[in-house]
Amino acid sequence: KQEVTQIPAALSVPEGENLVLNCSFTDSAIYNLQWFRQDPGKGLTSLLLIQSSQREQTSGRLNASLDKSSGRSTLYIAASQPGDSATYLCAVPPKETSGSRLTFGEGTQLTVNP
């Protein structure tokens, strides 16, 4: 059974800092890995999707890396802003099924202080 763990559970940083969020998964047989953002009481917004054949993906100030063999992914946020405050979730679908149900980590709650 796939298990996804995110560290740290919560993070508070001053505005302008670069930061790294960590995600680990137990079964390396994955199609891809997704990073999502969730604002309080809201749904999820997809940030980045890394295919299993890729090592990293970038979007603006966000960079996600994937090391399948070690079961790890990181989300790097450059020059953090107060608007980045949210919960960040990583998720993986299984490779052995025809569907793509996602297994999520518990998230990292990020607070960026002005």
Added chain:
Amino acid sequence: DTGVSQDPRHKITKRGQNVTFRCDPISEHNRLYWYRQTLGQGPEFLTYFQNEAQLEKSRLLSDRFSAERPKGSFSTLEIQRTEQGDSAMYLCASSPQGAGETQYFGPGTRLLVL
């Protein structure tokens, strides 16, 4: 593109009552997913449809839960004889055909069972 919509956004009910939630996916997406999220946790997979066929159900989906997608478009999730433990955010997502595609989430329905 109007995105995934869910109705209602909030529902308060008394224990023992039945509730029904609706999800309208992005129009060209043939896959539709339901997840449940409790406070401080990541979403947990409940079930998914490809067109009108329900292809996978989680063990979390007890006999009191039923989901339908009769014409392969919108979906409903019904909970019968609600219990306080059913209080959670119910999230719907959709994706196009193809395993491992990005899932697009709706805003969720927050259920409170008193």
